[in-house]
Amino acid sequence: MALKASLALLLIIAITFIALPVVALFLRSPLDTTLQSLHDPVVMDALRLSLMTSTLTTITVVLMGTPIAYVSARFRYFGKELADSLIDLPVIMPPAVAGIALLMAFGRMGIVGHYLDAFGISIAFTTLAVIIAQVFVSSPFYIRQARTSFEDVDIALENAARTLGGSRIYTFFHVILPIAINGLVSGAIMAFARSLGEFGATIMFAGNFQGRTQTMPLAIYTAMQGDLDVSLCIAIILVAISFVVIFLVKTLTRRVYKNAGN
Structure with a gap:
């Protein structure tokens, strides 16, 4: 007692x-x-930019991460543990370090950015930089969830479909994907939420320019220095979105376990 x-x-x-x-x-x-x-231009610009970049980031992560997760779940290859560790690295990497790393890779003097600059292409401190930073930090959340979802699909079902004449691509889209879809959607929602809340890598790599790179977390940081009401408004919006995200993830997770039990 x-x-x-x-x-x-x-x-x-x-x-x-x-x-x-x-x-x-x-x-x-x-x-x-x-x-x-909500009528403040700073709030509207930050909200619009955050929703746009987070949506584009989520689409990119899903398109890029789904085949990576499937290969990781189904195939064994040399260096698999190293590859999985590198994919998960952004989860534990400090955001400021992630921002500096991206700057060293895609900045004007970066490994890749140096060559792009020769063609007049600049990535750092643009809206594209915001998306790249969000993809970098949020992709592991989707890939890990997707990998687990693919691993939970009974491989006997996949083998049966292949035995009956289905190609690997046909089997993936008509057998594996429908079974794993709830987990994939859950991972996509988590990636969206992580993108929406990204701060450190964004401010280091993309800067903090209203209407161009100033997402909601950056707008909170800026508004705190002069207008507390605006920062509170943005914070409440983020809390509300976070609550909806958690609710959706828990609902989908419950469905996954329910389907697994059946």
């Missing part, structure tokens, strides 16, 4: 610790103030 009471108290403390800052955020910025701040 004492153990249950202690665990219940610990749970209450943990929930309070997490919920208190969120509640304080909403209490500090009433609904009418938040709605008024």
Whole structure:
């Protein structure tokens, strides 16, 4: 009985610790103030840019990451562990380090950027740089989830489809993909959320220019120096989006386990 009471108290403390800052955020910025701040050009520019870049990033990550995840889940090859580790590296890499690394690769004096600059192509401190930074930091979240989803598909089903004459591509799109789709969508949502909240790599590699590279996290950082109401408004929008993302991921995850049980 004492153990249950202690665990219940610990749970209450943990929930309070997490919920208190969120509640304080909403209490500090009433609904009418938040709605008024939505008309601020800084807020609208940041919201528009964040949604656009995060959407393009998610599409890129899905198109690029799906075949990578499938190969990682189904095939054994020399250096597989090293490749998987490199794919997961951005998850634990400090955001500032990621930004510097991207700058050294694609900046005007970077390994690749140096050659692009010779053709008048500049990537750093542009909207494209925002997307590249987001792809770099968010792709592991999708690839890891997609890899797990493909691994959970019974390989016997794939072999049966191949035995019946289905090509590898046909089998992938008509057998494997429909089974793994919930996990893939869950991973895509996580990648979108990670892109939406990206700060460190973006400010280092893309800069902080309103309407061009200033995403919502960067707008919060800038507004905190002069207009707290604007920063609170953007923060509340991000919290609301984060809550929706968590809800969708949990719903899809529940469906995955339910389908696995059936």
